[in-house]
Amino acid sequence: MPSQSLAGQWTLRQADATDSVPIAIPGDVHSALLAAGRIPDPYHGANERDIQWVGAREWIVERTIEVDAAVLAAPEVALTCACLDTLAEISVNGQVVGSAHNQHRIWRFPVKSALKPGVNRITVRFASVERAAAARAAQLAHPVPYSGNNTIPHLNLVRKAQCHGGWDWGISLMAIGITDDIRLDGYAAARLDYVHTTQSHRPGACDVTVTAELHAPAAGRSELVVELAGKRVAVPAALVVGANSVSATVTIAQPRLWWPNGHGEQPLYDLRVAIADQRVERRIGLRTIELINRPDDVGISMVFRVNGRDIFCKGANWIPSDALPARQEAHWAGLLDSAVSAHMNMIRVWGGGQFEGDAFYRMCDERGLLVWHDLMFACSLYPADPAFLADVRAEVVHQVKRLRDHACIALWCGDNECVGALGWYPESRKSRDRYVIAWDRLNQALGAAVAEADPTRVFWPSSPCSGPGDFSDAWHDDTKGDMHYWDVWHGGKGFDAYRSVRPRFCSEFGYQSFPSLETVRTYCPDEQLNITSPAMEHHQKNAGGNTKINEMFARYFRMPVGFAETLWLSQLQQALAIKIGVEYWRRSMPVCMGTLYWQLNDNWPVASWSSIEYGGRWKQLHHHARRFYQPVIALAVQTEREVELWAVNDGPAPAAARL
Template sequence: MADLVNRASAKDLAGNWTLHATDESISVPFPLPGDALSALIAAGVLPDPYVGENELAVRWPAERDWIARRSFALDAEALAYPWAIHVDGLDTVAEVRINGRPVLAAANMFRPHRAEVGDALREGDNEIEIVFRSNVAAATEAAARQPFELPYSAQMQAMPHINLLRKVQCHAGWDWNIAMMPFGLYGDIRLERIDLPAIAYVQHRQRHDAATGAVDVDVEVRIEAKAAGEELLTVELGDEKSSLQVAFTAGTTVAATTLRIENPRLWWPVGSGDQPLYDLTVTLGGAAHRQRIGLRRLEVVTKRDEIGVPLTVRINGLDLFCRGANWIPGDALPSRITPEAVRPLLEDAVAVGMNMLRIWGGGQYEPDWFYDLCDELGILVWQDMMFACALYPADNAFLAEVDREIEHQVRRLSHHASIALYCGDNEVIGALTWFEIARANRDRYLVAYDRLSRTIELAVNRADPERLFWPSSPSKGPMDFGDAWKAEGSGDQHMWDVWHAGKSFAAYRGVRPRFASEFGFQSFVSLSTLRRYIDEEDLDIASPAMELHQKNAGGNARIVETISRYFRFPKNFENVVYLSQVQQGLAMKTGIDFWRSIKPECMGALYWQLNDTYPVASWSSIEYGGRWKLLHSMAKRFFAPINVVAIPSADIATVGLFAVNDTPSEVVVAGNAFWLSVDGARRPAGDFMKTVPVDRAVLLLTVPANGSPDEVLAFNWSDPSGEHFDHHAVSPYKALRLRDPGLVVEAAKRGGGEWCFTITASAPAFYVALETDPYGVFSDNAVLVTPEAPVEIIWTSRSGDVDPVDSLVVHDLHSSYRPSEIVIRRAS
């Protein structure tokens, strides 16, 4: 929660501004906080950048300077006090003027800026301006000032040298993001009285008494003041309260007190327990600061073992397998990143069994409300610092700016129960080997990287010494500057050979990471989403509009080539989209099933990526706008806390069925395996029943891989969560001579925006997928339907009380390449 300042001591300057071109040829309303491109779109100056080929028509504003302006009034009484201007989230190279006088200059959107305004204020009307310098021009100018070249990923970024600015790196484009270089102000802007002390940060440390279970919470309050003084400081935590008279000096004073919670309710990640939060309130004179904190023991285990360096999150003494995904900014236009838009994405992560998100280092430190939501929902956060896929300056001025940024962000975030660890960067160690100039001058660039990394580490440890600082992702551990991309046994790993190198999905089973923090496979967004942004005549993967909505070079070709590797070739564009999503889910399931089966050697799998910034072919499991791809529905099954997975042996001679238990209790798993023919016949392959210990994977059954070319290995099982069914195809699905399954889908309204779809088949139907427009969420999707086992799927509307039946589209593997009879009817 944000600092709450006494109204008498601050004047909020957010609200209605106007945005002006420097030559005054354009003037539009500009609500702040917000970004300028959104204001220009709302005023009709720019088209919707997400539609068709409009991206190319919205880049020009970033190449110009702009001025934001508003007026405010001050009376004589207010002018009797000294004031400072405070801005937060100012993007990026900008100057603030009051009544024509420059009062503040900024060049880092990741930290607040504050400056005394002196006698710039006057009684009555005042005018404040923010001059936004072109960040494109500023980056080019910064490049010219560097003593040596600092390369960046030009294949992903349409606007160069953003690595030289402390700005969201993907604003210049990425291999899943539109290149628009937005600018604006996304946080607070206010005048503050500086004759009164202010609460800068509130942090705490927890000491858990193993004998009694009580928790001592040591609270530190950083007070900033212009002059020495004394005030009553009150700290309240739940029902506990501490008050003390604090004498503070000019500058920064740290006051501390301890409160004891005798019978604490512990905070757990979702799936492991509850998420109780305690209100922590600090008051000092007229200033107040409120937070919600969770009481838990957090450790990230990195002590070398017989394999290497693990990376295991331990909460309240329980080792946790981290199931989840990578998070990128919620929208390419910052004005659209709101709690209302983001909460459903986080809730949908929890809905499919995720307990961790990695906030990726090419995006942004998220707003306070984002971490509040993670605390509330029980989502652990791997927090990258904002450096990614490039080489960065290491001069004293840049490092001093980084130091201030990191200290601020870590002090701001440290109270959140959800923050599991801080990571120095994304793939910057790896970038040392990407560029010819860096390879030719490795020592120079390695020294520069080391200076940057040490600056980040020192700032993190100064601001929050309780949590782990992990130097980079991927990394084998501190002070190891080697290639961690394919290194097994230690640290975290990014496994990209399946997508970028075109290796088979089975290649995931050839690596044994301690923590798989990035891996992914692309798909197209659903046809319903595509039709909102692409004209019908352009719904072709080779059309200019579709290619512009694919940011990874060769991505469309790779999707199609992979389809032909695993499936029979689809009969039309609609089924290309469908199969792209099936194979994406199959790729992620292949890796995650294996890595869960080798726990505790591997203790985390975060696929790339959860969300999209705009409608684009990408690695996401949730499309822009919130629609679930088939991957997200499949994740609900492969991320289940208790699961049974099929793992072929290295020589493909046998298939092992493993039970995986991520719960805090031992469980009994019982079931049977059988070979399922394309005509529905079943051939027994064995039974199993075993007790699976806490946080372990256990081999249940080994099955000889002796199925016929028209059989898949299927298996049923029961566990404390219910009855389950899955299958494993020993050969590619294209080898199966599928029958027309004669699918019948019967729809029945249940009320409350819910419908039940009952699916029956006369022969096995693989990856039966339902899609509706209006949009809603299916309880399951991409399912195997057999003659003996009809499937019920519940659809919950996210479009109000609507009837989805007339829009229902049904896909399965057979109908993707051959005519099939699919009947959709309403229940009588």
């Protein structure tokens, strides 16, 4: 299949202007304006306020190209866009060929009739999400409450990363752009849309069934060829008009199994698939994974079992690595290496962010990092009308099929805290049944989409969640499901409160600290090096956060005497808090079988719950995590009457200890 990348330099201008600046594609509008000197650094001081006009405007991104002869000669040509963020109208040579309205979907527009020999102009016009969200809200029959973390109202009505509108750790920067692959694809017999595998393990062997999904414009014949583990299998394929699915099975004797970090190696097999003049190459890991969610003496277990071994999951929550999409991928390897260095074996891709690019999941495969993957809904209520459900169904089917072959993916979760959100807003408290029905309708649609696209993994309805069909309080019931325990930070309790609960799996808990002095100096002028200064307050997005940090000093320490000492002590205090929780829950095995603290990383320099500052510098918490997450640890715990001595081992082999 002939294909022509459209990556490279395009031009960017406001829709009502003629002057333009260069923009690198894949890339985003803010990064291009920053590079051209049209906006100040949004991360410095309070410059965030001065760049809000960008998200309120319409923008045009365009370029001219000479289409390759092979592409132009193909019977069918599609313009394929892996990520358009978000509301876009696409034209070729002045002819509108399609529109997009969902950041998380792939878009394929037929453009054969619009192309011509010689120079062609590709134009993408982006509308303002901010204005569109307000317009949609005005048309609602009843309100759909949105998260107070957003500074952009009604962002829950648009399928876009929810944290782009700001969060309680994040800048409000309404990213716009073509942020992933964009290309022209020519094809004749069929278009290959997806390739995915299913593994069937038995003693001494693994049967890998490889399935190719194609769209054929006309009936015809082809051949599916699969190469895996030194074997080659060819299967004839009779294609019909429209959707086609063709499969072949390869048996691997004595397979080398993929393990989470700390439990074994991560061997990856090269897979090559060819059909209808198209080829796909990827690397797959062979392993089994189960979620053991059964009644026991405490309540209901929550255990990830990999290759028959119960795994205590140690890790943190992942947010987008930069508020500027053009910078994100450059952070991934360093952040994930840091997770591995701290003995983590799982990260949670949080539902207020985004599905990451392919390279992110390859890196997780290579490092043995399991991924608890939320779908992209967070802290809000959402529509459940047929059009919205159809849109998110297409989104989820695409993303799950795209990612399901990664060994790292452990679980698909419906949302972040949307069950809890049913009790947060006056509208849903007043008319709870209406909003419960809407949440359930959406969640059932998400579960059905996951079951269709990846029947090999569990769909967990929400996080936190007591289990399918259970609407009980997963913030405080520690006998079942996954728990978000926020009584220490948001509730103001002391660190010992972590020892008052034994979650089956704690997927969120955290405590804030300031960044280091080196990082603070990147955004704060020297004359404002004070935690109550305008710049420092602006880089604290959680209401009252700086006060909470300061007040907790009085419980555990003497008050620091200077600014640098305040930053340093805040990080020590944060590390102490998380250490107390993790160590108690690790010695509670097998009742508790996972701790994912909030959060691993930042998307800009800010006071937050992260263990790694924006730019990659480790906070004290991450240094401590390297100790409290190591496979074998010794603990001394002061109780009312005695000191308890514990040795904890969650590694793959027995360990000797002397206390």
